[in-house]
Amino acid sequence: MEKMTIKDIAKLVGVSTATVSNYLNGNLSKMSPATQKKIADMIRNTNYVPSSVARGLATNDSKTIGVSVADITNPFTSTVLSGIYEECGKHGYRVLFTNASSDASHETDNISKLQNQQVSGLIIDPVEGDSPIYKTITNRNAVMIDRQAKQIKVDTVVTDNFDSVKRFVSKMLDEAYDVMYYVSWPLKNVSTRWNRYNGFLAATGYVSGTHYLSVHNTGDTSEFLDELTAIMKENAGKKVGFFTMNGRVLIRLLAAMEFLGLQYPIDYGVGSYEDLDWMSILKPAISCISQDSYAIGTMSAQILLNKLDAKSEMEPRLIEVPTSEKIRGSF
Template sequence: MEKSKTNITIADVAKRAGVSKTTISRYLNGKFEFMSAESQQRIKGIIEELNFRPNNLARSLKSSKSHLIGVLIADISNPFSSILVKGITDYCKQCGYNVVVANTDNDSEKEREYILSMIDQRVEGLIINVSGDNNEFLRDIAENHVPIVLADRPIFPTMFDTVKTNDYQATIDAITYLAEEGFTKVGYFTEPINNIGTRMIRQQAYKEACHMLQLEPQEYVIDSKDESGIENQVQQFLAHNQGQTNAIFTANGVTMISVLGAMHRLGLTIPQDVAICGFDNWPWMELIGPGITVVSQPFYDVGVECVKRMMFRLEENSKSSPEVIELESQFIIRGSTKLKK
């Protein structure tokens, strides 16, 4: 009588594949070194054929490992977050790990509570898109509990492995492009900095670009929930620069959609009344007006690289100095910044 599929074991998979139980175990834990692509595909096919599901609880008790990674996201409503999390979960699965995800709403207290809860669930590591106000708490967690990798938002001074895009150079390049296109005034619109590393870097890069290009720095901090306030700020920028060729650079996608909404309500035409570009390439941006010029960031790849760095910490070297890994962004030019000459 054929064995019930619910009772299939690693030994059954190994026998069918013609390999050792150790090889199957290594496959399940994402350790593919010394394993050919052909062997990986054969094992994968047999696992699917037998409908084999490893007993994660038994594996974790035997190895004293949970095979869980905790993921904390500052704002899950931001479209970039879902792409980042997909990159993390896809690669964790390849490595034999599951994920526990929490949304902190950029709230430092929630961040601490979720981290402690995840440690109680025996996560082996934490990948965090930080709120910006828990540096010493995070240091204690990394020193006494589990390794931490930061996604997108760095902490200063560097104390954890961090995977991010080339924010500083991308901002410099974007402002330089606007100046070369003939825009004489470039306003910088951002959400509150709030000790968030990415926002700090982009703000500093904007100031540096203005200094290099001899542009007047003009910064506006918006509240994305205050529509009338944003309208007033856009009007202030234009009133201050009458008779100039004006452009607005937004620090992230949330700021971009907030400013675009204000421009629409004010009846402004892009780019004739004011040009606009900024960070984050949300899918609809090529459909708005003449299309929005953007700095497109490889968020999926950021997620993947975070997991790779976590696996390095868990399986190879937990004590080496932290590294900051920067991935290249892409500057996509569309009609929102093209002046008729």
């Protein structure tokens, strides 16, 4: 069968080849969402793979691994990167690192630049697991970590988000909490946030969309404070518990509760996903789910390097790294 070319895609969509080229290289600032969707749909429907990417990623042996991370300020990320660097160094590979700063367009640009540098393979901690840029990579030489696509197309290394939260929240409920709440960054389309929320729902039996508090990483927190005030007033005299989706969300909750003059575990109980060093020295220490971020990094590198050695494409897998629990005195 004759291979599709960029000219074929442009003709089918009804745009110039330059427009398709800009899309593939992540230059989307002057392109309408409608045009982006048309090009993405056509690429998907025709299984088109850009020839430069096919040549670069599939055959290049530059001994370089390209890494794209969603947010370098996330404590999880720095530990993952340590694992990747260590494992790649053992096998003589150097690492090129890029940071998307939680911006999908930056991520697209970063991945395109890594591809253009003809790296041997890619490890991606995605901003959006279903970005169109992932249509340009294959399971032969790419691995995703932490966040997953709705349909797994490349090997993806994650923690057991759903099951671990379900078990942990069940233990909180065993302490006779009358009502529980899940606190998170905005859920959006981020798989980790949704999987943890769904584990929370499975443990509590609550209906999706309820018992959920959203807090933003930056900006005004007055709305979050108002919601907490209303919850604590509504549940006066009841035993109220909160589960936070990661350590940074936990900080927002603790700060807000302190502002309201409330202390755990007297006025409320709290547990969190993620075990950061400072959580163990608080009084009382925070009970949490501990994920092995370093193991996620080393495992993702091992999987990628094994695939590069094999020089063959396998069916994509979802690999779950187990977690552990640290039960302390916060609930």
